[in-house]
Amino acid sequence: MFSKYYYCLIVLFVSMLTNSVIADSNRAYSIVSNWPDVPKNFSMGQATGVAVDSHNHVFIFHRASREWIEPFPVKKISEHTVLMFDGATGELKNSWGGGLFIMPHGLSVDKENNVWVTDVGSQQIHKLSHEGELILSIGEAGVFGNDKTHFALPSDLSILEDGSVYVSDGYDNTRVIKFDSTGTFKMQWGVPGDQPGEFDLPHGISASNNRIYVADRGNSRVQVFDNKGTYISEWNAKQVGRPYGVAVSNNEQVFIIDGGDQPDNTRSRVVILDADGNVLDSFSAEDESDKKNLGHDIALGMDGAVYVVDAWARSVRKYTIAK
Numbered sequence: 001m002f003s004k005y006y007y008c009l010i011v012l013f014v015s016m017l018t019n020s021v022i023a024d025s026n027r028a029y030s031i032v033s034n035w036p037d038v039p040k041n042f043s044m045g046q047a048t049g050v051a052v053d054s055h056n057h058v059f060i061f062h063r064a065s066r067e068w069i070e071p072f073p074v075k076k077i078s079e080h081t082v083l084m085f086d087g088a089t090g091e092l093k094n095s096w097g098g099g100l101f102i103m104p105h106g107l108s109v110d111k112e113n114n115v116w117v118t119d120v121g122s123q124q125i126h127k128l129s130h131e132g133e134l135i136l137s138i139g140e141a142g143v144f145g146n147d148k149t150h151f152a153l154p155s156d157l158s159i160l161e162d163g164s165v166y167v168s169d170g171y172d173n174t175r176v177i178k179f180d181s182t183g184t185f186k187m188q189w190g191v192p193g194d195q196p197g198e199f200d201l202p203h204g205i206s207a208s209n210n211r212i213y214v215a216d217r218g219n220s221r222v223q224v225f226d227n228k229g230t231y232i233s234e235w236n237a238k239q240v241g242r243p244y245g246v247a248v249s250n251n252e253q254v255f256i257i258d259g260g261d262q263p264d265n266t267r268s269r270v271v272i273l274d275a276d277g278n279v280l281d282s283f284s285a286e287d288e289s290d291k292k293n294l295g296h297d298i299a300l301g302m303d304g305a306v307y308v309v310d311a312w313a314r315s316v317r318k319y320t321i322a323k
Helices: 002-023
Strands: 029-031 047-052 057-062 082-086 092-096 104-109 115-119 124-128 134-138 156-159 165-169 175-179 185-189 202-208 211-216 221-226 231-235 243-248 254-261 265-273 279-284 295-300 306-310 315-321
Touching (some): 047 115, 047 306, 047 315, 057 104, 057 315, 115 156, 165 211, 175 202, 221 243, 254 295, 265 306
Parallel strands (some): 047 295, 156 202, 202 243, 243 295
Antiparallel strands (some): 029 315, 047 057, 057 082, 082 092, 115 124, 165 175, 175 185, 202 211, 221 231, 243 254, 254 265, 295 306
């Protein structure tokens, strides 16, 4: 009895200590001040997409002088909408995308450092070179649809090692659709609803290690599938809040950006989970100077840095583990 009693005390103590560390772990990440180093004559618009390439370049998709407005304009944004920062220094190294997009949304980078984007204004996704040359477009410009060659407000995309593409065709079609590297349709899944495998605005997507993570924003959950679309599990609002974007690290930790509830209870909060959905950490990506926040997308650098874009704060912020 004596040994069993003390064994129970030890287990309880370790459990309390572990929970305390997790509760206080938001101190582990801190913002990198003066990053990025934005030129004085430059003003960032609503920032909606972020990704990091193999050279540690941080790509940002933003709307420049345009804001989300419905119905969408027909005219394309004249200013540059894709920004490329040096991940280490924050220096703006390049910008392009003027005259190409109507309403920027999601952005991803493939292993060859090509930049892929979704334009909810044109109902298309585009593959562009590292320097902004258009390589491939999927979808018919200005035409809504839910078949193999049309989208309805595609929100995000993720590129596999073989060049195939998973798209969260999100606002209207509530589905995930897969194309090969040439843009040929391969498969799709998802219908409106709140049951396993159903969606209510699949807003962000990330593919890693034969798993597909979908930020099912309207249902306040992340759904996990295998690469054939078979449902595995889901993480609910208690774990992930209202997920807008998702990124997966090399060691299979899953980073969620929780944007909160529109229109009045938005936020920008990062939640970190293991592959089984256990919450490891969380921290605020807000600044006291922000008038309003809407954490919209998240990306990871090869050095472990976390990048968050905030549409309402019109910002990209870099966080690293405090030493």
